[in-house]
Amino acid sequence: GQQLNQSPQSMFIQEGEDVSMNCTSSSIFNTWLWYKQEPGEGPVLLIALYKAGELTSNGRLTAQFGITRKDSFLNISASIPSDVGIYFCAGRNNDMRFGAGTRLTVKP
Amino acid sequence: NAGVTQTPKFQVLKTGQSMTLQCAQDMNHEYMSWYRQDPGMGLRLIHYSVGAGITDQGEVPNGYNVSRSTTEDFPLRLLSAAPSQTSVYFCASSYSGGGSPLHFGNGTRLTVT
Numbered sequence: 001g002q003q004l005n006q007s008p009q010s011m012f013i014q015e016g017e018d019v020s021m022n023c024t025s026s027s028i029f030n031t032w033l034w035y036k037q038e039p040g041e042g043p044v045l046l047i048a049l050y051k052a053g054e055l056t057s058n059g060r061l062t063a064q065f066g067i068t069r070k071d072s073f074l075n076i077s078a079s080i081p082s083d084v085g086i087y088f089c090a091g092r093n094n095d096m097r098f099g100a101g102t103r104l105t106v107k108p
Numbered sequence: 109n110a111g112v113t114q115t116p117k118f119q120v121l122k123t124g125q126s127m128t129l130q131c132a133q134d135m136n137h138e139y140m141s142w143y144r145q146d147p148g149m150g151l152r153l154i155h156y157s158v159g160a161g162i163t164d165q166g167e168v169p170n171g172y173n174v175s176r177s178t179t180e181d182f183p184l185r186l187l188s189a190a191p192s193q194t195s196v197y198f199c200a201s202s203y204s205g206g207g208s209p210l211h212f213g214n215g216t217r218l219t220v221t
Binding site: 004006009030031033042045048050088090092094095096098099100101 | 112141143148149150151152153156158164166167198200206207209210211212213214215
């Protein structure tokens with residue numbers, strides 16, 4: 001099946017530090033996406049990537065669509081306490097599959 | 109603009125009971141899907157639909173039925189609930205089944221005792 005391997009599973013960082021997480025798959029995807037989920041809510045889209053090699057930024061967030069179309073990474077620069085949450089990568093062809101998530105904790 | 113609306117927010121069932129989780133979207137999205145979220149496992153696709161009258165299975169379809177009689181609604185049915193179906197269920201929709209991002213509802217937390 002279309003399994004996505006996301007790492008790390010969790011991160012504990014100090015406010016102001018940069019964060020990096022990534023996602024790999026044995027399958028090719030046409031679209032890679034990154035979502036953030038906070039307690040009691042559904043995932044919210046952060047960044048969508050549509051082309052192999054694409055590098056896209058959204059404020060302090062930067063994500064890249066791997067050239068092989070089998071991987072993607074998300075970087076968060078200068079983390080702040082409200083960055084706390086679970087970050088999910090997702091790959092989409094017809095349906096959408098998700099990684100297991102990276103739980104981010106930011107210490108003030 | 110309500111987006112994706114799921115009801116109920118919480119539900120407790122006894123083993124063997126049946127129920128329907130409701131999902132409605134007002135964005136005229138063709139594509140709708142159901143996921144379940146369990147600790148440490150991310151979101152797993154149960155069923156999806158690329159348009160009214162069309163449904164297909166995802167990764168974990170057993171024990172669940174869906175139908176898509178209108179563009180707006182995509183209910184998920186549990187015919188005979190089991191404790192293994194205790195989970196948080198999310199409905200999501202998008203413009204198409206291609207590269208469009210999914211928009212999620214706020215989830216239904218289901219407990220089966």
